Amino acid sequence: MTLCEGIELYKSKRLLYRAAENNEEDKTFLQHDLFKDNACQLLGSARLRRPAHAGSAEDAVKSFQSVLLGVIICLRPDTATNSEGPESPDTPAQKNKPVPIGFVSLSQQGPEFAHHRSATLAISLRGGYRGQGYGGEAINWALDWAFEQAGLHRVGLTAFSFNHRALHLYKKLGFVEEGREREAVQHFRVWHDIVILGMLESEWEKLRGFTPEATVVTPSFSSELGSE
Known part of the structure; x- marks a missing residue:
């Protein structure tokens, strides 16, 4: 077997990751299932909360196509049929199709x-x-891609201080709190911090069990660490 055989670049245990396309399927998914979702609006952005206009999804697709990595997360066909989500596939054609x-x-x-x-x-x-x-x-998949494929040294993210569930997950995955923008976000007339977190390449290596003396790095795209 060669080094490349058996490597799943764009898959993990239950998910696959594909490019965002400027088609009706992806734009409808983004517009109706994400941008109109209250939790996505409340927790995902500090922008003024307003109804998403018709061009929001197309703008998002263009953004995903221009950044370092922008992918649609999909349930793999073999796991989608067991999904507890709101729209489990029911026809044979749908059952063989990844669910965004x-x-x-x-x-x-x-x-x-x-x-x-x-x-x-x-x-x-x-x-x-x-x-x-x-x-x-x-x-975890995105972190493996970042450090193995893109050669990054640091990956950062932010979360609102009232989003306790997200903060718990990020820290469980290995992100370190680096600082706060104090009272930077107003949420229903109460001020909250923006929490800044980051993970360094060396911290990711430790999480994945890489050692300094290792000469061959085994790809980690199938990692199941930290799922919650």
Whole structure:
């Protein structure tokens, strides 16, 4: 067997990751299942909460296609039929098709900042698929991609201080709290912090069990660490 045989670049235990396409299927998914979801609006962005206009999904697809990594998270066909989500596939054609449940992205400030080898991670899951470990599985996959494929040195993310569930997950996955923007977000007339977290390449290596003397690195895309 060669080094490349058996490697699943764009799959993990229950999920697969594909490019976002500027077609009706992806735009409908983003518009109706994510951007109109209350939890996504309340927890995913500090932007003023307003109804998503018709062009929001197309703008998002363009953004996913321009950042370092922007992929649609899908349930693999062999796991989608057992989903507890709101729209489990029921026809034979649907059962053989991956079910989109969210997105994960890694973005950088621009080409002039690339030498810092740092990126910001963002993730969102549709209602009915949260709390089942899919978020942790997708983040672990994105971290493996970031450090194994993109050669990054640091991956950061942020969360609102009232989003206790997300903060618990991120720290469980190995992210370290690095600081806070104090009272930077107003949530129903109460001020909250933006929590800044990060993971360094050396911390990821320790989590995956890599040692300094290792000469061959085994790809980690099938990692199941930290699922929640």
